[in-house]
Amino acid sequence: METGRSNEETEGPVSVLVVEDDAPTRWRIGDALSREPKFRVAGAANLAEARNLINVSIPDVLLTDLQLPDGSGMELIREVRQRSETAEIMVISILGDEESVISAILLGANGYLLKDAFPADIADTVRDLLRGHSPISASIARFIVRRTQGRPGGGMVSDLNTAKLTPREIDILWGIAKGFSYADIADHLGISRQTVPGYIKAVYRKLDVNTRGEAVFEALQQGLIKF
Structure with a gap:
C-alpha cells in the first residue's frame, strides 16, 4: 500500500483528482483549484477515466461525485483507500441520504459536501483537508450527530451482537x-x-x-x- 503524504501540508506540489461527470462543474472546480500554485489538478468524467489516472498515480486528494455514468464513486473511494492510507478523500454530491453518507465515511472518505452547500473557496476546503480537518455540510453533520446520540453510550459502534442472517x-x-x-x-x-x-x-x-x-x-x- 502506498503511504502518500502526511496530513500536514508540505512544500511540494499536491496532486488533486476531480471526478465529476458534469463538465461545467468539473471545469469550475478545476479552475478554482488551479489558481493555487501548489495544486496539480487532473479531471475525470467517469469511473473508467478516474481508474486510468489512479493506476498511474494515487492522488494526494480525491474529490469525487457518487453518481457517475459508469458506476459509483463509492467504488473509487474504496479503491483509493485500499491503496493509500493517507490520501485525502472528499465526496461532493447531491446525495445526502443515510446510505450514501454512512457508506462513504466507512469506506474512507474524510469529508462530505453537498453540492447545494458548495463552498465559495474550494481551494480553502482542500487546504483544510490537508491539515487534517474533515469538511462536512451542515445537514450531514447534523445527521451524524443524531446517529451518534441515538446509539447506546453515544458512539457509532455496534453492540457486536451479530445478527443470524441466512x-x-x-x-x-x-x-x-x-x-x-x-x-x-x-x-x-x-x-x-x-x-x-x-x-x-x-x-x-x-x-x-x-x-x-x-x-x-x-x-x-x-x-x-x-x-
Whole structure:
C-alpha cells in the first residue's frame, strides 16, 4: 500500500483528482483549484477515466461525485483507500441520504459536501483537508450527530451482537449496500422480484433497523458485508 503524504501540508506540489461527470462543474472546480500554485489538478468524467489516472498515480486528494455514468464513486473511494492510507478523500454530491453518507465515511472518505452547500473557496476546503480537518455540510453533520446520540453510550459502534442472517439474506443485504433496486437484486440473484421485499423485512427485523441506511451501517459494523 502506498503511504502518500502526511496530513500536514508540505512544500511540494499536491496532486488533486476531480471526478465529476458534469463538465461545467468539473471545469469550475478545476479552475478554482488551479489558481493555487501548489495544486496539480487532473479531471475525470467517469469511473473508467478516474481508474486510468489512479493506476498511474494515487492522488494526494480525491474529490469525487457518487453518481457517475459508469458506476459509483463509492467504488473509487474504496479503491483509493485500499491503496493509500493517507490520501485525502472528499465526496461532493447531491446525495445526502443515510446510505450514501454512512457508506462513504466507512469506506474512507474524510469529508462530505453537498453540492447545494458548495463552498465559495474550494481551494480553502482542500487546504483544510490537508491539515487534517474533515469538511462536512451542515445537514450531514447534523445527521451524524443524531446517529451518534441515538446509539447506546453515544458512539457509532455496534453492540457486536451479530445478527443470524441466512446466506440469501446476506446476498440481499449486499445488494442494498450497493444501492441496487429491488428489481436489480432479484435479477442478479435469480429470484422472484416479489420475494425481495420479504427478505428485506426479515433483514430489518434481525438487525433491528428501519431504513436501508441503518441496515448497511449495522451490517458493516457487524462484519456481515464488506466493501
